[in-house]
Amino acid sequence: MDMMNLIKKLWPLKRSLVSDDYDKALYCLAERAPLKISEYPSGTECWTWIIPEQWTCHEAYLETLDGKRLINYHDNPLHCVEYSKSIDNIVTRDELFKHLHVHPINPKAIPYVFKFYERDWGFCCSQEQKNILNDTKYRVVIKTDFEPGMLKIGEWWLPGQTDQLFILTAHLCHPFQANDDLSGVVAGLEVMEQLAKVTNRYYTHLLLLVPETIGSIAWLSHHEELIPKIKGGLFLEMLGNDSPLALQLSYFGDTQLDFCCKHIITEIDKNSYIRDFWTIIRNDELEYNSPGLRIPMPSISRCQKPESEFWPYPEYHTHFDTPDIISEERLTQSANTIFKIVKAFDQNFNPKAKFKGQIFCSRYNIFPRDPEKYEIFFHTLFELDGEHSIMDIALKHGFSFNSVLKVINSLISHNLVSIVRK
Amino acid sequence: MDMMNLIKKLWPLKRSLVSDDYDKALYCLAERAPLKISEYPSGTECWTWIIPEQWTCHEAYLETLDGKRLINYHDNPLHCVEYSKSIDNIVTRDELFKHLHVHPINPKAIPYVFKFYERDWGFCCSQEQKNILNDTKYRVVIKTDFEPGMLKIGEWWLPGQTDQLFILTAHLCHPFQANDDLSGVVAGLEVMEQLAKVTNRYYTHLLLLVPETIGSIAWLSHHEELIPKIKGGLFLEMLGNDSPLALQLSYFGDTQLDFCCKHIITEIDKNSYIRDFWTIIRNDELEYNSPGLRIPMPSISRCQKPESEFWPYPEYHTHFDTPDIISEERLTQSANTIFKIVKAFDQNFNPKAKFKGQIFCSRYNIFPRDPEKYEIFFHTLFELDGEHSIMDIALKHGFSFNSVLKVINSLISHNLVSIVRK
Amino acid sequence: MDMMNLIKKLWPLKRSLVSDDYDKALYCLAERAPLKISEYPSGTECWTWIIPEQWTCHEAYLETLDGKRLINYHDNPLHCVEYSKSIDNIVTRDELFKHLHVHPINPKAIPYVFKFYERDWGFCCSQEQKNILNDTKYRVVIKTDFEPGMLKIGEWWLPGQTDQLFILTAHLCHPFQANDDLSGVVAGLEVMEQLAKVTNRYYTHLLLLVPETIGSIAWLSHHEELIPKIKGGLFLEMLGNDSPLALQLSYFGDTQLDFCCKHIITEIDKNSYIRDFWTIIRNDELEYNSPGLRIPMPSISRCQKPESEFWPYPEYHTHFDTPDIISEERLTQSANTIFKIVKAFDQNFNPKAKFKGQIFCSRYNIFPRDPEKYEIFFHTLFELDGEHSIMDIALKHGFSFNSVLKVINSLISHNLVSIVRK
16 A cells, blocks of 8 residues: 555545545545445434534635735635634634634644534634734634534454454544544554455454544444454554654553553664553543543554653644655554554464473474574473463563464464463 | 640549549540440450459558658559559568669659559659669558449440441540540540531441550450441541651551541641551550451551650650640641541542543533643543542542542532442 | 482482383382382373383493494493484494584583483593594494383372372482482482471372483373372472572462472571572473473572573583582581471461450460560461461561461460461
8 A cells, every 4th residue: 555645645635523525535545445434423422422513614714804815714724723613704803813823832833723512713823924913803704514414434344263353543534634643544554454464363353544532432332332342452643754653551551452562662663662541642542441441552653752842743733744744664664563563462362281291392393402492482381371471471581472472383283282362 | 626625634534444533534525525435344255355343543652661651642643553453561672673663764754554464563653763762671552442343435426328437546544644645535526526517428437435455345346246347447646746647557558548548648747657557556456457357447646756766755654744745736737637537538439430431521511721630630530440449549640639539529410420339 | 317328329320211220229219218119111101291111221332443442331321322222333433423422511521411212322421532532433332222111200108187298309310410319319308207207297298209300290190180289399409519509489489388498498598599480400390380280399409500600510410420529418408408398388377366356465374575576476466367378477577487386386275376278
């Protein structure tokens, strides 16, 4: 999959939560991947939430009283606050400024602002644009529609040996934003493509492409019967720029999935870092990890450290978040990391010896002469009680997951080990 | 309640375990508080213990052979060892000195000495008095009675929503001792007065005023059916002088009650300190924490650190333990601390979300705009699994108990949280 | 038992796994101790293992082509690789060297080499001997027999109050090796002699003298019904030389048996050291600790630290491992240490108070006046909940096992404590 070109294609679309352009983006993806699209009508109650109406912005501009247009939605859709209501009025400068949003740090950036559930009106512009608004009155015109619509979710199902589920998810919304989170969307598609080529997948894998938060709530609340079957998941975001790989652990922080993430990400990227749940960046993984569900869902991103002034990245939620800050190389490295995590978690079970005592190696011709392999072989042997996972063994003894897996697979081929899934 | 005046009134009474003056003290308190008085006759077997006889000292003096009185019980009741048997004899200086007790450090102090279960005779005086006893023989006269009597316990019951019990206890015995432990007695009464004003108390609260050790044993052994219902308690002692507040944890040290004590005492008094069970001072809490009961009962006192030469306080168990070393201010601070602990423990439950996923804050208009409140609100939200208490959440995230309680109460008012008591 | 003389008597025997000399050694021991001898025929399948054939070496020598004998099995049986197959051939120097084993470090040592399951041929000599083998061809002659035989195990059973088992084991094989492991064999016999004199042993004690690994596998696989009854064991090895006592913990490392070992060995020998399972030396304890059995079996040896260049000891697996490196004094200290561990484990139970609250000491006249005994007495009292073993109490409070045991026994004599075995 050419991730970079896909981002370039989808980036200019005005992908609001429920909107024509969001739907266009999803249909475009459905041409490239076997996505099933599920729909949830506006007004539907989803747990404590309600699906919003479809929002369309026809035009939005700020004029001087003599008709000079200063800010225009058609120049850049970020100029209009997302889900703004309509207005056509002469307002004072003071009144305008209450509804005019700028970026807190970058004076050149048009910020991305949304007010999904407030029924307010508003404009966004750069601080530099704002600085020259010196008239006492301005004309403000916003023409938007709120209509019943359909919130749409793209689902890519890859059935495995079991109906227990592993979920990858990213959000497809945010108009004119590239890294946040088209990068997560295309990385997720890439990982699914790679997974599709793996035989003997244990879990059923599901990629969910959603509008942020409300999409996850909508899907989960309509699939309550599946929740006990979801054994884990990953939220994917901001994966295409140059920031270091960042792993935000699940609520528990010490599940087998967390261990897989830690092990793989540390192995792959020396510059990566790991933090607790909630402490790097917050998105749809919140719903999965929440008290009523407690599905372990770490989040993988490329993100400056939270203590950095550029956290999460300088262009975040501005009109500078364009395909220019993303590279195919970074996307590929991100996707490969995620694929390895998902694969390790899929291959991670509790091996249990079918034999008692030590194995009579001479009989099976499996005695490892190489000193390093000897260590891995015998330490692994002594953990085959069905209580330790392959990842547990790797972590306990400082081996790589794959080196332990190799020993286990060799023993399985001699019918000396059985597989316990807990 | 005027704690200081009450101490002054009770202090001069010769409050032995089972004695007229102990009874007088208890009846005096019963005029001020709704005390139920329970009685246990001498000779009653209480687990491995036996209730002692009532003890009365009519007189006790040491004379020179020519009739000059040197030490006289009527000058100070501490001069006679508590529960001493009678004697009327001429004894050698050597023999006398085997029965004459002085303070190990302070040469001016008359020590408080008791021999409840040894049927020995003895006098106490200051080292300075002893130094001038240079005659070869002395006359010793002690006239005491041991008669069947009634050990008495004062009980203040404050019924709550449940019959699960929380116990406050202090000992009323020790003749002529003020800080040990009339301070605990009056602080306990003060806390109960404050508790009585609190509506919706969950636990039934019970204040027990007892003669030390044997009183607790007597009450507990006669209320075995209540023991499983006692969810915790506090022993109160030495609360009126200038020593720092000291928290001695329960046997377990890590119960919810221990957490409440630690949290509140640290919040209130920067100079307070915390130690393990058994390591500060030992009193009636020993019985509650013992293996057969294992009721968590920390102890709260004002006490020099155990490694100090003045431990527990300079006047401890001497005739200098008078109302002069106590202040109303210290008593009040102590009682307020204890009240806050008891209240926090009473309000501490495991909140459980009635919703799934995150809450749709906009719907309930509960989104916290203030950054600090935002942190408390959302961290609390993610702990609402019914497995974490309010105190657990506060400790885990470094919030105050009350700030978390406030979030929970707000959610309860929207019917979003249910109460789990474990 | 005169351990040193017994080692001298058995040391010269060519004790291969299944061999006449191994049998001779075992019969010799059976004259001194009540050993029951069990037998397992060659070819018997024991879990994944198969009992090897009896091996006899009639002669083995290396000659120059003109008949000068350079290496001769009859000079030293280590010259022939154990379980070597027969050969009678002229071989090139290169070919010879592929089958000629020397010691990796000590140029004067003839190494002890075995190839039990490879059906190869081979000689061993010192590096110095090898250095002068400059001919281009040599004659090699080895005449050995592989015949059906009987693997033999010596069992010393000491019945206790229960049929739950505690196993001591050491291996009797290894030709011409003294410290490895005749020292373990005689120490085991000495410990059993001492145990036999102890009345009221709780466990049934069993000493197993075996050929290494295959002997343990043979016995365990033929006594599967006993495995759940084996509550622990000790492997004994290399106990007669001057190296420090070394404790290798069980797989778990934190069982009551591990605690007993740690406590006793630290108390007895300041120079002793303790390491995790697998990290000092590996022998028959591997089978017991393996995943299918998980019987806690620490190993006790005298061993240089694994990081030392002389690990496990300089003479290990060479013809220098003779009685000369062993002393009766070291053997006795080793045996006494092991006896104390076994005894402590046998006496270690969970004491449970029959009383509630504190004990009324005055009634039983058990109040400890000595300050140190006071500490031990009262701390012990507060742990009598049936959940803590005597060893747990000793470790928690830093007391010696015996000092806590003494308190418990005193309480038992007053019928104040019951015994819980978990």
